[in-house]
Amino acid sequence: MAKIVRNINGILMAVLFASVFLISAAQAKTQTFTVVWSIYAGWMPWDYAGHSKILDKWAQKYGIKIELKKMDYIPSVEAYVAKKADACVMTNMEALDMPAASGISTSAIIMGDFSNGNDALLTRNNIGIKDLKGKDISLVELSVSHYLLVRALEMNGLKENDVRIVNTSDADIAPAFIANKKQEAVVTWNPLVMEIMQQPGIKNVMNSSSIPGEILDVMAVRTEVLQKHPELGKALAGAWYEVMATMSKRGAEADKAMEIMAQAAGCSLTEYKAQLKTTAMYYKAKDAADFTGGSEIKEKMNYVRNFCFSHGLLGENARSVDEVGIQYPDGSVQGDKKNIQLIFDSRFMVMAAEGKLE
Amino acid sequence: MISVFKINARPGRFACFVLPWVLFVVCFLLYTRASFVRHQENPRDKLVPTVTQLIDGVKRSAFEEDRKGDLRLWVDSWASTKRFFIALIIISLGILIGLNMGAFPYLELFFYRFFLFFDKVPALALLPILFITFGLGEVSKVALIVIGVMPTIVLDTFLRAKEFPRELNIKAMTLGASHFEILYRVILPNIFPKVLDTLRLNLKAVVLFLIAGESLAATAGLGYRIFVVRRYLAMDIIIPYVIWISLLAFSADFLLRYWIRHKYQWLNK
Numbered sequence: 001m002a003k004i005v006r007n008i009n010g011i012l013m014a015v016l017f018a019s020v021f022l023i024s025a026a027q028a029k030t031q032t033f034t035v036v037w038s039i040y041a042g043w044m045p046w047d048y049a050g051h052s053k054i055l056d057k058w059a060q061k062y063g064i065k066i067e068l069k070k071m072d073y074i075p076s077v078e079a080y081v082a083k084k085a086d087a088c089v090m091t092n093m094e095a096l097d098m099p100a101a102s103g104i105s106t107s108a109i110i111m112g113d114f115s116n117g118n119d120a121l122l123t124r125n126n127i128g129i130k131d132l133k134g135k136d137i138s139l140v141e142l143s144v145s146h147y148l149l150v151r152a153l154e155m156n157g158l159k160e161n162d163v164r165i166v167n168t169s170d171a172d173i174a175p176a177f178i179a180n181k182k183q184e185a186v187v188t189w190n191p192l193v194m195e196i197m198q199q200p201g202i203k204n205v206m207n208s209s210s211i212p213g214e215i216l217d218v219m220a221v222r223t224e225v226l227q228k229h230p231e232l233g234k235a236l237a238g239a240w241y242e243v244m245a246t247m248s249k250r251g252a253e254a255d256k257a258m259e260i261m262a263q264a265a266g267c268s269l270t271e272y273k274a275q276l277k278t279t280a281m282y283y284k285a286k287d288a289a290d291f292t293g294g295s296e297i298k299e300k301m302n303y304v305r306n307f308c309f310s311h312g313l314l315g316e317n318a319r320s321v322d323e324v325g326i327q328y329p330d331g332s333v334q335g336d337k338k339n340i341q342l343i344f345d346s347r348f349m350v351m352a353a354e355g356k357l358e
Numbered sequence: 359m360i361s362v363f364k365i366n367a368r369p370g371r372f373a374c375f376v377l378p379w380v381l382f383v384v385c386f387l388l389y390t391r392a393s394f395v396r397h398q399e400n401p402r403d404k405l406v407p408t409v410t411q412l413i414d415g416v417k418r419s420a421f422e423e424d425r426k427g428d429l430r431l432w433v434d435s436w437a438s439t440k441r442f443f444i445a446l447i448i449i450s451l452g453i454l455i456g457l458n459m460g461a462f463p464y465l466e467l468f469f470y471r472f473f474l475f476f477d478k479v480p481a482l483a484l485l486p487i488l489f490i491t492f493g494l495g496e497v498s499k500v501a502l503i504v505i506g507v508m509p510t511i512v513l514d515t516f517l518r519a520k521e522f523p524r525e526l527n528i529k530a531m532t533l534g535a536s537h538f539e540i541l542y543r544v545i546l547p548n549i550f551p552k553v554l555d556t557l558r559l560n561l562k563a564v565v566l567f568l569i570a571g572e573s574l575a576a577t578a579g580l581g582y583r584i585f586v587v588r589r590y591l592a593m594d595i596i597i598p599y600v601i602w603i604s605l606l607a608f609s610a611d612f613l614l615r616y617w618i619r620h621k622y623q624w625l626n627k
Contacts, residue, residue: 103402
């Protein structure tokens with residue numbers, strides 16, 4: 001009896017210590033990198049890069065392994081922040097308010113596209129933006145939809161407090177809005193925008209094409225990982241621009257690639273092409289590098305970081321919008337120079353543009 | 359040490375006082391340890407906030423106005439508690455349905471199979487349908503809880519009413535009780551504390567459905583807040599909210615237990 005008791009105690013202690021150890025143990029670094037992505041028109045090329053083994057080819061070239069994992073959007077960014085992934089596709093806004101604000105220094109190495117109509121404010125009963133005063137508006141709170149709404153209201157002399165925001169999950173926002181005629185306004189993104197617009201009597205009163213270059217979709221890599229393994233950046237950029245080249249070719253080859261992307265996104269090729277129309281893809285590495293290295297992006301990021309700060313997204317204790325530093329390719333820094341957490345890094349795009357990755 | 363594993367052990371006063379808290383303390387220590395390690399590595403870590411940060415989070419949610427001018431913890435608690443109680447009242451009607459089903463064979467035929475099937479329907483999967491039929495307002499959230507929990511209460515009451523000793527019914531009849539008197543003055547009072555117990559054990563499901571509903575569409579509520587602040591990884595808000603929700607559910611459970619113990623003292627005799 002005493003022996004059994006001692007054994008049980010031993011096991012209990014072992015379990016206890018093991019759990020303490022597991023929680024505190026740092027993750028072992030291997031040469032395999034995990035890249036997480038989620039479904040969005042501008043990110044489907046990543047799925048194709050994996051599917052067509054283009055990504056494997058580039059990884060092999062640089063002597064690493066890249067594992068591509070599909071997740072839901074917010075969980076994917078959470079996994080990235082928790083360091084369970086080395087790279088993740090996200091918008092500039094989440095890059096700033098999720099990893100960067102929690103001290104996970106993040107490098108945006110590929111400027112994939114900007115939303116050029118993919119996010120939209122839709123109304124029924126012919127309501128304009130100025131009529132929104134006092135109305136309920138469904139959207140995913142604190143997302144780019146929220147940002148778009150605030151910009152739309154600002155441009156029309158209204159304040160956020162003039163409307164009532166109903167936080168609605170993106171899983172239900174479209175069917176609920178379509179079925180519920182009492183709901184008069186909704187802000188969401190594609191493909192949901194397309195789905196809602198197919199209903200009669202819906203008006204697209206404002207969309208992201210009125211604020212071009214503000215909602216950016218980037219490939220974000222943890223700076224710490226990138227510093228140790230720049231080959232990850234090279235492999236990702238190489239694979240990405242190979243896919244971009246295929247997509248921007250016209251004809252059967254591009255269609256075949258896009259067909260695969262459409263399938264993975266759960267829509268038809270025609271629908272996918274329609275979504276790409278409202279997505280301003282940077283098919284050429286040079287364009288992407290030029291935009292990232294230009295001065296316009298700083299002005300756009302300034303809107304975004306101010307939105308983030310005023311909505312508490314930089315942390316509720318953040319004292320000023322400058323608390324998180326954002327660095328640009330020309331070396332200039334927006335915000336705190338001692339706390340640079342978001343870096344727009346155009347190195348790999350430049351290499352791709354100059355053909356140095358071949 | 360060995361006496362720990364005696365089924366007839368009589369724990370001393372010290373053990374009675376200390377043992378119930380041991381696991382709480384262990385959890386707390388593990389947490390602070392993990393948070394310490396993470397903050398050494400990254401002082402701005404938000405995923406496992408330190409205890410000071412958590413206290414600050416509580417202060418900010420409970421005593422400081424947010425940017426909408428609300429003391430959000432109280433606004434959220436009020437919104438959620440209201441939904442909780444409205445749902446609970448509607449669910450309690452299930453007790454009457456179950457009682458009648460158990461007593462009247464025709465009602466049993468009419469309801470039993472339906473509820474048995476309905477009980478197995480995963481309510482969460484019905485959410486889109488609920489939102490489409492009831493909109494994004496309060497009705498759909500309460501409906502979700504009711505659909506999720508009421509069949510269990512109906513079926514449990516039914517089974518208890520069914521197993522109620524027939525002799526007692528006959529005895530009541532010979533004393534001249536009407537059918538309805540038997541139902542409400544003999545069967546119901548006898549099975550009521552047990553049914554309350556089932557209700558109590560289902561509080562967890564109620565809370566679960568409440569949070570699920572709120573996370574999908576709301577302007578206030580405990581579940582709503584958790585899912586919104588998740589957008590900026592404010593674990594310093596989320597963890598206190600989770601503890602607060604557990605405490606509220608625990609208090610509801612405690613009150614029901616207290617009611618059962620004091621109102622139905624005969625139960626344990």
